[in-house]
C-alpha cells in the first residue's frame with residue numbers, strides 16, 4: 001500500500017522522529033558497536049541528532065563472536081540492526097538514517113549532496129592516516145604520518161566556510177564524520193605537539209563546535225579517553241612509547 005509522506009507536525013516536540021518519513025513507527029534499532037570505533041560514533045551521532053532511541057551492543061573485535069559474524073559480512077563495526085535487518089558500512093547507515101528520519105542532515109540539492117559525500121570519503125581517509133600515525137614504528141614514520149595529517153587538515157581549512165559547522169549553521173553528516181576524527185586529538189595533543197593546528201583557525205573553531213554538540217559528547221562512554229590511551233599504549237608504536 002502506498003504510504004503518505006509525513007509532515008513536520010508529526011514530529012514530536014522534542015524533535016524526535018516518532019515515525020519515519022513514510023509515517024511508519026520507528027523500528028527497533030540496535031547499534032553493534034566497539035567502544036573506540038570512530039565509524040560507530042558516526043552512526044551514534046546520527047541517531048542522537050534524530051533523537052532515535054537505540055540499544056548499543058558491544059563486540060570484542062579481537063575475538064569476534066559467531067552472532068556478530070552472522071550480521072557483519074565484513075566482520076567490522078558498526079552494524080545497525082533495523083528490526084533485526086542488518087545494515088553495514090557507516091556511510092550507508094548514516095544515509096539510511098537520513099533518508100528515513102527527520103531532520104534531514106544531507107543537503108537537498110544533488111550537487112551539494114555529492115560534495116558532502118566526497119568529504120565523508122575524505123573523513124575516512126583522515127581516519128586511515130590517524131591509524132597509520134598511532135601505529136608508526138619509528139620516529140621517521142611518525143613524522144611522515146604527521147605531515148600527511150597536517151596536509152589533510154590544510155585541505156579542510158581551505159574548504160571550510162563561515163561555520164560553526166561544515167556547511168554553516170546547520171549540522172550535517174560531514175560533521176558527524178569529522179567529530180570522531182577530532183576526538184582522537186583530545187588524546188594525541190596531550191602526548192606531544194605535532195604542529196597540526198597552527199594557522200588553521202577555521203578547522204580549530206569547527207573542532208570546538210563539534211566537541212560542544214550534545215550528540216557528539218554522548219557518542220562515546222565516559223571512559224573513552226582512558227580506553228584510547230590504553231589502546232595506543234598497546235600498539236607498541238613510537239607513539240605508545242611517548243605516552244606517559
Ligand SMILES: N[C@@H](CCC(=O)N[C@@H](CS)C(=O)NCC(=O)O)C(=O)O
Nearest residue numbers: 037038039075076077078089090091
Ligand atoms: N568502512 C567501514 C570501516 C569500519 C571499520 O574499519 N571498523 C573497524 C573498527 S573501527 C573494525 O570493525 N575492524 C575490525 C576488523 O577489521 O577486523 C565503515 O565505514 O563502516
